Amino acid sequence: MAQPTPGPSGPRAGFWIRFGGLLLDGLVVGIPLNIVLFAVDSFVLRQAVSIAVGVAYAVYFIGSPSGQTVGMKVCSIRVIDTQTGGPIDYGRALIRYVMAFVSGAACLIGYLWMLWDPEKQTWQDKVANTYVVPTTAFPVDKWPG
Numbered sequence: 001m002a003q004p005t006p007g008p009s010g011p012r013a014g015f016w017i018r019f020g021g022l023l024l025d026g027l028v029v030g031i032p033l034n035i036v037l038f039a040v041d042s043f044v045l046r047q048a049v050s051i052a053v054g055v056a057y058a059v060y061f062i063g064s065p066s067g068q069t070v071g072m073k074v075c076s077i078r079v080i081d082t083q084t085g086g087p088i089d090y091g092r093a094l095i096r097y098v099m100a101f102v103s104g105a106a107c108l109i110g111y112l113w114m115l116w117d118p119e120k121q122t123w124q125d126k127v128a129n130t131y132v133v134p135t136t137a138f139p140v141d142k143w144p145g
Helices: 015-037 043-063 070-074 090-105 109-115 123-128
Strands: 005-007 010-011 078-081 132-136
Touching: 010 132, 015 043, 015 070, 015 078, 015 109, 043 090, 070 132, 078 090, 090 109, 090 123, 109 123, 123 132
Parallel strands: none
Antiparallel strands: 005 010, 078 132
């Protein structure tokens, strides 16, 4: 397992472990979703269902007390509030999810930002006031919470 990357205010999850969690989440959501969507003829309906499932998945898990999606749990990382070190609420999880689209649409610069940011924050972390941290430093009491 990769060692946490220290930020000025504590340990942070590095790029590759976060990428691994994102990849696993893509598989967890994408495979069953595509099986279901295979039967749908309407492009617009497929897009709407895909967006709704993605939002529901991310917001439910990131906004839960554990602050972890399935992929993040496997990678032993979680999202925490920058001020309290605790979980964020569903509203901030939604803001974080929407900003992730902006991060990706800007040639992935918003995701890559963490490579030179001292606190290892992506744009969505900055907007939602969150850190992604290893669970060894910030344990989860109960999953999903």
